[in-house]
Amino acid sequence: MAEAETLDDFDETDEDVKRFMFVNRKAPYGTIYALEVLEMVLITGAFDQDVSVAFLDDGVFQIKKGQDTKAVNMKNFSPTYRALEGYDIEKLYVERESMEARGLAPEDFVVPVKVVSAAELADLMAEQDVIISG
């Protein structure tokens, strides 16, 4: 006979932890994708999952320093990327090809990132359990 469910059944075990990668390919503000993905990243981090966040194509603009949205009447969510560390989300990757095509460098970003090649990013994607795109 099965034991009654107890709170112990919901304790974290290694089996409960999946590898999630969030793939950001959109610039902020022009569409809602960047903000929606950021909210999913925070939720996933709150559930103590293994979270990676990748920025490629126009997604690299999400973490550009110096964003000031007062005049467009939108929320500037770029400071939130700096809060990810507090959720133990520290695997942030920027694709080198995307960054260089846009004339950006690691010092242009609001958070420390690991710059990887497209091939390296492809390998990281292949290692994940779940990939969520925006």
Place this chain on the structure above:
Amino acid sequence: MLHLVNKSPFERIALHSCLGHVREGDSILLYEDGIYAARKGSATTDRVAAATGKFKLYVLGPDLAARGIPSDQVIDGITVVDYGGFVDLVAEVGPVQSWL
């Protein structure tokens, strides 16, 4: 004639298509994600800089600021305008083509 471009030149061909249809003396206003085309030092800079010699190029300042691009990173020859300037262009330059 005024051409409006609000899509990133890295993601869409809107600006490319616009530049293929614009006539000498026309005006082009970059706004929303279109403003990324106005920035120096990127893969699209040379093409846009070349266009400043033939067309009047404008970029919307509030959208530059929102995306963290200071006006000193804007390609020479592109004029930064505010919302009032946007309205003035629409009113004065007409007809308007949006390259969505």
